[in-house]
Amino acid sequence: MRVKGLRSISLGPLTPTQRGARCLSSIVPSQERSNGFQKIDDPLVGSNHFNSEENTNVIPPLSYREILSGIEKRSASYYKVQAGRYAPSKNIIREFGQVSYNDFTSPPAIGDLVLSKYSGPIVLLQRPKDKVKDSNVEISHLASYEKDFLACTASGLIIGVNKSEIIFNMGQLTASTVLNTCIQHVESDGTTVLCLDNVMKRAVCPVLRKLVTDKYANWDELLPVVEQLVNGISRSSRVSAVNVPFFQLAQEVDRCVKLQNNSTQPISAVILQIISNLVGQFPPEQGSLNSSTVSANLLYSLYEAVQMVFDRRLIINSKDAILTVLPKVEVENFDNALSEAKKKPRKVLKELEGDLKKSSTDNPNPLIRRYALGDINPHDVYAQSAAMSLLRKLPPAILNNEEVSPTSALIIQDQLGLMNKEQGPFFGSHVYDFLRESTSVVSPVSFGPLEYDRMDKIREDLGTTIPVYCIDAAGSHEIDDGISITNLLGSQVLVGLHIADPTSSFKDLGDDLLKSAYKQSSTAYFPKGPITMFPTEFTQKFSLENGLGSRRCLTISFIYDEVDRKVVEGSLDIRPQSINKVVNITYDEVNSILDKQDDLGEAAQDLKRLHRISNTLLKKRVENGAINLSINSAAVRIDTEMDREIEADNEVEDLADVKVSIDISTSPSHILVSELMIAANSQVAAFTRKASIPNIYRRQEVVFPPGTQRPDISKGFSEENSFKILEAMRPSTLSVNPGLHQSLGVSEYCGATSPLRRFQDIITHWQVYSHLLGDNGRQQMLSLVQLDTISLKLQAMQTLIKTAQxxxxxxxxxxxxxxxxxxxxxxxxxxxxxxxxxxxxxxxxxxxxxxxxxxxxxxxxxxxxxxxxxxxxxxxxxxxxxxxxxxxxxxxxxxxxx
The missing domain is CATH 2.40.50.140 (Nucleic acid-binding proteins)
Structure with missing residues (x-):
């Protein structure tokens, strides 16, 4: 019987070697189909052997080595023809495999390989509104228009994807320019199906298939390491959850697996060191420098492991790629509550209804609470269904006739008096445990005497004649910066930025107060009031307020030429000082002074000159590409009686106390302060880079998607242009490598002007001071390895604080x-x-x-x-x-x- 597409053969009385050769050749599809390929002579037996039936038995005997050689030649010949036919596919795929933190956090763009919540690894192809070239199909007529991107799956099928579905980015797989003609459509039963053309399918799909098929391949090595790390973190705190950046966890797991494979020694000591770093020990252990990149395969495999194996022991924040590892006691309580809900639902329901009748409870149900706050992972269908089943059995009136959902569960929490009505309902999540255990409640005795001054030997006194203007909002308590201006020869003036100096009070980095501040990372601002990074008693010792005597500060100064309207090159000077003449003034008061043309007082003249300088600095930044968005943001303040103490769980019942206003950050006084502080931060960043001082820098890029028209900003930043630009702005990131901060229009940037509010600024001060102290100070300087760990932790915590705010x-x-x-x-x-x-x-x-x-x-x-x-x-x-x-x-x- 002849099978279409296969060569006709006759085995006959052949030797085993000949029979093997015949069998191998028989499974090779015929190259003589009319499919557009040229005919390929078979290098194994030659094409003339198959020209007629008579020649089929004339086959010379071949050795096994000759058979293999022939197969290789046939493959090479076949793929040579394919390469010639599909010439455009050359260099489609970029060098790929390792993912940097910058790749990981980058917003999705065309050509990127990303991980989707619902579809796994995919490649982003086009924006749905684009027209498929060489086709009469408008994608806008298809269901995919409902999504932000068109994307390719491992099978080559095209699907629609929303940005919210994307968990993290694994780097650019292919240039966006080669994707213009990669989509073809197929009509099937009246339905239009989109898929990749053959060229791109051969290039892209193998990468995706390999990621999918290999995701469990390294679990034997990976799972024991993750088990030890998660258990260690969970036991490190008795009642508080610990937030861990997913990328940092991947780095550490990668490090452990490599050590395990390359060493015969146990890695238990390394595991303990890693746990302390992930928990947030300060200063971090030196360890060894983590690779700046992680393989895409490990990232995907680890994420799947976290979802499927460890989902009850942690909360997965897929939006920000942060894992919240729950304390052991919380995991046990949740497991018990889940077991009772499944085995004894009537008992649990009766207890819940009893608590609702008295509108309080002494024993909150962990299952309902975590479901309400979104602390049950979507992948944990078993726990989700158990919580929903309990809620469905409650009378509809209790749920305000709402459908069963986390919102209706929050209503239950509210009725039981468990919902936080000061900071908002979601503040009760375990994700924000670190804020509820703020350092603001630390006893003053825990940070000891404040007379110590690490920089005492080189600190200078500014004297009592030079006024330092500290401009801040009315009622501010963390006043951490001031400005001065001093006349020099000719048209030159010395502009001084005087920054509060709490850092010099720490003898070493092992101080308990530094450890607590590191865990919070920065002050969090809420309508009710701030949760400060440092205790109020400590902050007041260093706040730049008038009437408190001499105040120590870090002074960043530069010479400015008022005629040339520029900063004199090489004039930057950084030194510890003491200031004595502090002038506290509000933004509104400065605006009033700047409006009055006839005010000739010393303060008025100084502030007007500083305002002119700040406007020049702003103009220069805009010329360098700085972006000033014109988008209104809200400012909320809760007014209460000054003599009434507000407890953390009190509720603001009278909404008349809640004042909503638009945050005005473009007033002349705000520009005066912000421009000078931006100048100070960028110049300190340049100083640490040039002096090879390890530091943490803030970077940001603005990337417009291919084919997107850049808005015209020649006439300023309108609200319309602002939203267009906002789409292209990537989130700012912390890095130990200096880089462009594009939205600010500066070549490098770091935090140095708010050490009472941001831990990153404490780090900068410590590093600069260690450098200024010479050899003795450099011994206490944080290493690049430690700063790399710190930057990932601070990035994650600051992201969570912004979400909470x-x-x-x-x-x-x-x-x-x-x-x-x-x-x-x-x-x-x-x-x-x-x-x-x-x-x-x-x-x-x-x-x-x-x-x-x-x-x-x-x-x-x-x-x-x-x-x-x-x-x-x-x-x-x-x-x-x-x-x-x-x-x-x-x-x-x-x-x-x-």
């Missing part, structure tokens, strides 16, 4: 909007379109111009980015952070903050 602010603003919306006539809201279509062409994000927050509007057709519209409220829910809007079809009164 935003959630709290939105909670209070939405409560004010809800109050103005319910029980009265309809109100309009002035909005600006802030995004392209979300989750489909019917939803877009809008900015509320008078309230400084965002909402979602449903529209019939996409709105233009930056377009100004009037909206009315459909739904507002402060607990779920939901604000749904619709077009205002008829004019009525505007809703303004009170």
């Amino acid at each position: 935003r959630d709290s602010l939105n909670f209070w603003v939405l409560k004010k909007i809800e109050k103005g919306h319910l029980g009265g006539p309809k109100k309009q809201l002035r909005c600006t379109v802030a995004s392209r279509p979300l989750l489909g062409s019917s939803h877009q994000r809008v900015s509320l111009s008078d309230w400084g927050i965002y909402g979602i509007i449903e529209v019939e057709k996409p709105l233009i980015l930056g377009e100004k519209i009037l909206c009315e409220i459909r739904t507002v829910n402060p607990i779920s952070r939901t604000l749904l809007l619709q077009y205002a079809h008829e004019p009525f009164d505007l809703l303004f903050p009170e």
